[in-house]
Amino acid sequence: MIPTATERVLVNCALYDGVGSSSVTDRGVWIGADGTIRAVGGSDDVLTEAKSVRPQIVDLGGRYLLPGLVNMHVHLGLGLPGGMAEAVHRANLAELVLLMADSARQTLHSGITTVRLVGETRYADFALRKAIEAGAVDGPRIFTAGHALCCTGGHGWDADGLEADGADGFRRAVREQLRAGADLIKVCVSGGIAGEHEQIDTPQLTDDEMAAVLGIAHDWGRKVTAHAGPADTIERAVELGLDCVEHGYQLTDELTRTMAARGVWYVPTITVSRCEQFFVDSGVPTWMMDRALSAGPRHWESLQYALRNGVPIALGSDMPPHARYDETTATVRELEFMVEAGMPTLDALRAATIRPAEWLGVAGTQGTVEVGKRADLIALTADPTRDIAALRTLHLVLKDGAVYRDDLGLTAPRDAR
Structure with a gap:
């Protein structure tokens, strides 16, 4: 019941x-x-x-x-390379929604009452959101980007990414997410740790393509967050009006000063470059594990730059919010890492409550x-x-x-x- x-x-x-x-x-x-x-x-x-x-x-x-906690980087239908991806790809739409519903239930029971989804597939997230709102299944409050957007062969193309090319192609892709009911837009502007034929610092969108995404989304009153690794690519996106950076594996002191001055948010997902046991248990390929863990020291430095220079930061785990990690959940471990990196405890609590509510535009009703x-x-x-x-x-x-x-x-x- x-x-x-x-x-x-x-x-x-x-x-x-x-x-x-x-x-x-x-x-x-x-x-x-x-x-x-x-x-x-x-x-x-x-x-x-x-x-x-x-x-x-x-x-x-x-x-x-x-x-209640807010996790700002969630994939309820996470399908990392290996067995997880195979399970998601084999699932029909009904099976996928049920898989995501189970993850949503565990997420809520872990104390996360609101999530921001930053890339799901086959628009299953919208069906799940409707079911949760109707009281048909247990789950957190959902704000979703729908599909993440990427170039042909870009980051996430074989998972939750919707491929597009050229400014017009990306305009259409944004509008398709808005038509489905997206609360925000997620775009992949560089490579990452989960793409076999790319590197973290591989730039993947032209300025015209990024400007097209930002222009349409902002015209419709939606914010844009970007999967992004290298500083030079992030700097281009920030200059064009980006609202938030996911991961930011290679931020610099200068770039974080610019982000702070312009009010560009950062969701570090610091767990993803130091969760070896989770990768082992999930059966991800060796190339992905090696890339993720080798990114760890530079990723940590990026978080410290952001903290030092006053970049607004919100909690996001990327790992399933409820996933077991160091005898707790990925969400709690992410907050502990943020404190270990130098964030005051009260700021960490706010990064998981009122600050995400501010970014989502719901600080008047929650947080x-x-x-x-x-x-x-x-x-x-x-x-x-x-x-x-x-x-x-x-x-x-x-x-x-x-x-x-x-x-x-x-x-x-x-x-x-």
Whole structure:
């Protein structure tokens, strides 16, 4: 049975609301039957305010409550070279949607209440989004680019890429994604780690082609993010008006200063150049594993340049958000890497909550724990404002006020405990 929201008050929690600089103890949060937050304050005050509706009262026992996480680089139908790609390619459309639905369910149960999809195939993501919105299946809120766009034979052509050539070809490809309902546009402007017949620093689009993508997308009010590796190619795209860089394996000090000055965002996906065991378990070919891991030191340096120069950064794992990695999930490990690279813990939390909401244009409805916003919430047993690794203690997940995971049974009816 699909969970639904109910009048509920969470009390006795230590709240990190996404706005302040620390967790505040003895807080209460009233969640309305419409799935939004109706009150936030001291536990007793919120209980008094909500008493007229006779809500369910959930005592969190001093545990930590914070906004649900947002992962900005997700492929629910991920098909890396090797066995994963073969499984995706063999699947018919119905099988593909079911495969993606399972990944979506696991993603939500891992505390990620919103995802930004940056390349799926056969428009299955739009069917899945509709099913989640209708309450037919469990899954995070989806913002999707539809197909990633690439040149003929370019990065992703054999996975989720839609091939095009020339300015007119890319204009048409953008419009096809917009026609399907894309929230943003993803374009591959260089090679990457998963393309056998390319290198990370292989430029793949001309300026005319990039300008065509950006022009149509911006005319339609959509942002554009680019799979990109080398600094010179990224610099050309930034000059043309790019909104966001994915991976950025070879950023420089100068380029990150330009990105910061122009408000160009960065989703580093730092895990993808240091996840050897995941590659082994996924059966990817040796050439891809070697390329990814050898890119690691330069990729790390790119992240540090971006941090040092104030580039706006959002969390994105590229690995399946729920994938097991170093005894946690890829999403949590990505945040831990970001902190290890020099990002303050509070900034890392914001990079996974309010900052992505800002990029997506939904900061008015999600990303923090405030009155009127969606009740997308997770609970932990440790304080994430002191140590980002506290996210490893996740035990409760709500989206739009509905409970999707409750390891401790805290929200179960009292007579069922």
